[in-house]
Amino acid sequence: MKHNAYHYGHYAIKGSAMRILLAEDDSVLADGLTRSLRQSGYAIDCVKNGPDADTALSTQEFDLLILDLGLPKMSGLEVLRRLRARASLLPVLILTAADSIEQRVNGLDLGADDYMAKPFALSELEARVRALTRRGAGGGPTVIRHGPLVYDQVGRSAYINDQMLDLSARELGLLEILLARSGRLVSKEQLVDHLCEWGEEVSNNAIEVYVHRLRKKLEVGGVRIATVRGLGYCLEKAAVAGADLATAAK
Numbered sequence: 001m002k003h004n005a006y007h008y009g010h011y012a013i014k015g016s017a018m019r020i021l022l023a024e025d026d027s028v029l030a031d032g033l034t035r036s037l038r039q040s041g042y043a044i045d046c047v048k049n050g051p052d053a054d055t056a057l058s059t060q061e062f063d064l065l066i067l068d069l070g071l072p073k074m075s076g077l078e079v080l081r082r083l084r085a086r087a088s089l090l091p092v093l094i095l096t097a098a099d100s101i102e103q104r105v106n107g108l109d110l111g112a113d114d115y116m117a118k119p120f121a122l123s124e125l126e127a128r129v130r131a132l133t134r135r136g137a138g139g140g141p142t143v144i145r146h147g148p149l150v151y152d153q154v155g156r157s158a159y160i161n162d163q164m165l166d167l168s169a170r171e172l173g174l175l176e177i178l179l180a181r182s183g184r185l186v187s188k189e190q191l192v193d194h195l196c197e198w199g200e201e202v203s204n205n206a207i208e209v210y211v212h213r214l215r216k217k218l219e220v221g222g223v224r225i226a227t228v229r230g231l232g233y234c235l236e237k238a239a240v241a242g243a244d245l246a247t248a249a250k
Contacts, residue, residue, distance in 0.1 A: 018063040018133050019043045023053035023079065024095065025072055029118075033066070036122050037129065050074025057083050057090070064133050067112075068095045069103050077106055084111040085162040087143045087150045091132040093125075110164075111152045144179050146235070148221045151179055160221030170195060170202065171214045178225065178235040187232035 020037060024030040025048045034044045045062075047053045050071040057065065057079070065083070069076035080092060094107040094115045104115050114128050144151045150159045156172055158165045167175065177186055177194040188204045191211075195202050202210070211233055215225045224236045 019045070019061070020064045020066060020129070020133075021053065021056055021060075021062045022046045022066045023048075023050075023071060023076065024066070024068045025049060025070070026068070032122070033125070036126065040126055040129075042129070048072075050076065050079050053079045054082055057088070058086065062090060064129060065090055065092045066095065066129070067092055069100070069107055070097065077103070077110060080107060080110045080112060081164060082162065084143075084152050084157065085150060085159045085164070087145055089143060093128055093132055095120075109157065111157060146179055146182060147223055149179075149218065149223045151175065160218070160223065165217055167214070167217065168210075170210050171217070174207075174210055174214050175218075178233065182235050183237040185228055185232050185234050190232070 018041075020042050022030060022033055022037075022044055024033065024046070027048075030046050030048070034046055037044050045056065045060075047056055048071075050073050053065075053067070053071065053076075054074060056062075067076045067080060071079065076094065080094070083090065083092070092112045092114075094104070094112045096103045096107065096115055096117050100117075104117070107115060113132055116125055116128065148161050151157075158167055158172070158175060173195045174191060177191060188207050191207050192202055192204060195207075211225060211227075218225065226234045226236055228234055
């Protein structure tokens, strides 16, 4: 889709206006949003299908993405999944049909920051854009990288080599604390305490089962959880070989 790399940067002047990518295939709505947001001082680039949005996001810098989930050729959900798999911190506002609660939930689960259901008032959309661009300027969502593993703390989703992992709430809880203490020993008691913070009642024996399941899912990408017998577990540092485990676990 090289011919559509056209407008990226056409309106944006470095160091001035906030730059927004609008991915919307409804021409009337896209034109209205573009005019309104430009009048508010934003620089707008507009694409009308999923592949063009994905290309723009992987090659250009933006301050906000306004993403219609019903894009042709590649769904908005897939565009969002790919964006977060690249560990992007870009704030995302998704646009959904009024009756698509499932789409909304899926979008938020994949790491969207906010949503608006059509039809909506332009004034409300502009207010949400202002809030998200302020948040983005302050740092935005936190993403942790560990070798091929990418973990989005806001969306609570994990990816290995762009593939989203199917993890339960307890497995996600374990992954969070292991990532936070990467290369260091985490005791079973610490794992139990962390899961209890999420309202999960688990026993020490159950921890072994959850660690085993999580380990199997991470191993496909070469991410290893080592057992330190009688003490607990250790997520091996991305560049640390098994031979160095004793040092890493101290």
